[in-house]
Amino acid sequence: MPERISKIRKEQVSKRARYCCEYCRSQADYSPDPFSVEHIIPVTKKGTNDLDNLAYSCQGCNNRKYNHIEAIDPVTNTVVSLFHPRQQRWADHFQWNPSQTMITGLTPTGRATIQKLDLNRKGVVNLRYLLVLIGEHPPP
Numbered sequence: 555m556p557e558r559i560s561k562i563r564k565e566q567v568s569k570r571a572r573y574c575c576e577y578c579r580s581q582a583d584y585s586p587d588p589f590s591v592e593h594i595i596p597v598t599k600k601g602t603n604d605l606d607n608l609a610y611s612c613q614g615c616n617n618r619k620y621n622h623i624e625a626i627d628p629v630t631n632t633v634v635s636l637f638h639p640r641q642q643r644w645a646d647h648f649q650w651n652p653s654q655t656m657i658t659g660l661t662p663t664g665r666a667t668i669q670k671l672d673l674n675r676k677g678v679v680n681l682r683y684l685l686v687l688i689g690e691h692p693p694p
Contacts, residue, residue: 589613637667
């Protein structure tokens with residue numbers, strides 16, 4: 555079992571992510587809950603504490619992802635890998651809707667990740683709406 559993730563490593567991961575969830579793109583500065591450094595490939599599936607296996611995640615995404623690495627694409631009904639922030643680009647799998655409050659999936663991986671992690675959960679969408687109004691969303 556890997557050692558605990560050090561404070562220095564956590565800071566490296568959060569800074570690399572620009573303090574945004576690497577899945578739903580929520581910004582830590584506007585979150586009522588603390589963010590986590592999560593294992594993209596869970597420790598239970600032989601994941602490590604290497605930087606390439608760590609992602610910055612809001613509590614909602616982290617809880618829903620849990621130890622999953624695959625989900626069902628709702629369009630094709632096939633099992634696909636969840637989005638991997640170290641190996642894939644967010645913009646290749648997701649885009650914002652015209653109001654910039656909802657994430658839409660461009661690929662089976664994008665759609666499956668949206669559904670599994672509930673990237674458009676009500677509280678997050680409401681927060682995005684308010685942040686759009688004050689010019690703070692979407693994040694860079």
